[in-house]
Amino acid sequence: MMQLQTRRDDLAHTRIVSHPLPALTAGEALLRIDRLAVTSNNITYAAFGDVPHLRYWDFFPTGHQDWGHMPAWGFATVEHSTVSGVEAGERYYGYWPVATHAVVQPIRVSERGFYDGYEHRQTLTSAYNQYQRCTTDAAYRPETEDLQCLLRPLFITSFMLADFLEDNAFFGAEQLLYSSASSKTAFGTAFCLRHASLQQTGLTSARHQPFVQGLGCYGNALDYDSLPGLDAGTATVYVDFSGRQALRQQVHSHFDRQLTYSCFAGSAQSHDFLTPAEAAALPGPKPELYFAPYQIRKRNADWGAAEVTRRFNQAQLAFYDYVQDPQHRRLSTTAHHGLEAARSLIAELVEGHINPQQGHIVRPIGT
Incomplete structure (x- = not known):
């Protein structure tokens, strides 16, 4: 398990740390992180990581006070699982550390997916603890995985x-x-x-x-x-x-x-x-x-969660079509293979040296 860790007081300063893959205990699952979008949004997560109602650094503790895990959104595949309903080979979209693997504790497992039940995450914003099963995601399209990670x-x-x-x-x-x-x-x-x-x-x-x-x-x-x-x-x-x-x-x-x-x-x-x-x-x-x-919570109460999801999916797919319009080059994606490449990308993002027309996808394993 390789992890990209970030100096909490110097976001351009990162290091790669390696650990043996852990032995799972009952109630845990190990996922291989396949692809992540790394954008200015992730730099914002890190910059505001200690704000009391945000606490982005707390999702994936490193055990080191000065070093944090910058979170990112993307796809991961279950390698091993001790949890019924979360099976090896399944793919999930969600919130991950910039790393090759992550261990989660799936709870509230349903057709839609699961929530991470680790105790340290229960006081954090619920929306970041939810993992969506790709096979039941109405907005999932295999051919637009990079766009989904990114957008x-x-x-x-x-x-x-x-x-x-x-x-x-x-x-x-x-x-x-x-x-x-x-x-x-x-x-x-x-x-x-x-x-x-x-x-x-x-x-x-x-x-x-x-x-x-x-x-x-x-x-x-x-x-x-x-x-x-x-x-x-x-x-x-x-x-x-x-x-x-x-x-x-x-x-x-x-x-x-x-x-x-x-x-x-x-x-x-x-x-x-x-x-x-x-x-x-x-x-x-x-x-x-x-x-x-906060607005999601309000609209869940106003409309119901299913209607919020329906409206969001409709708008999201329309946005994908908009940025992919072949008559306009509004957005293209670039893949970065391995965590060493991610280090360079993050340094450029912190300095603001990124073309806005480019979207950046990190493949932590390197393939």
């Missing part, structure tokens, strides 16, 4: 964020203003709201502006230097995927009272926390951290 964990945030904004009547805004508009979660949100009757404006770097304009999700795609030229009298919701405090300050100062809501939805470019004093000093509304599981 599904991001798109659930996009889908539920779009629903949250719509559910709140866009807080009375006439415009949604996105930072890091090239990020997959940002343009997934814009895709879900592409038929909404308000302006969607994407802010991005000058070098990414043509890509963002070509996505076809935003009414306007502007570089960051164009922000002062936006109409400050337009009621605006700021959807922040960059996490950059200087940019947040600029947006709040520019729109001031016309900023009806400020939503901190991710951190593609910065891993700095917004302190209470910084939040209080900003003009306009206090930035609010968006957390998808």
Whole structure:
């Protein structure tokens, strides 16, 4: 069992650690991790790993205070199991460490899949403990496994964020203003709201502006230097995927009272926390951290879990078709074989040196 561990105080610094494959005890299963998507989203998990209601570092403990397991989404195959209903050879989609193998304790086993029942995970967010059996997943397509690894964990945030904004009547805004508009979660949100009757404006770097304009999700795609030229009298919701405090300050100062809501939805470019004093000093509304599981919980109560899944699957498959449209090269995937290749990829992600048109899939075993 080989694991890629990350310095919790220096996310670009990683190491590969090897352990013998464990002997299973009753109630456990060993899975071989076949493929994982590693994106800026994973860097966000690591950057916010110690936030009390997130606790991303706690899902896969390493036993070392300074080193953590960066989690990622993807597919794994059961190699050995002591649990009835979880059989060798079955494939599951879920939340894994960046490693060659993982041991889980399946509970609540059903046709749909199982939950990991290890005690340390029971106080963590339930959505991350669920493992979906591929043969019963209505949205699973063997030919789109890479896209599912890459987009599904991001798109659930996009889908539920779009629903949250719509559910709140866009807080009375006439415009949604996105930072890091090239990020997959940002343009997934814009895709879900592409038929909404308000302006969607994407802010991005000058070098990414043509890509963002070509996505076809935003009414306007502007570089960051164009922000002062936006109409400050337009009621605006700021959807922040960059996490950059200087940019947040600029947006709040520019729109001031016309900023009806400020939503901190991710951190593609910065891993700095917004302190209470910084939040209080900003003009306009206090930035609010968006957390998808809260809206999932609300909609499970409103619609029922089956209807939430149906709506999400429908939107997810439409998004796959959208990014794969042969007339537009909106997204392509690149495979990285082995954990050594994953180390280089993570360093590039931390530094922000990744082409937004590329999606990156890690195959930990190397094949």
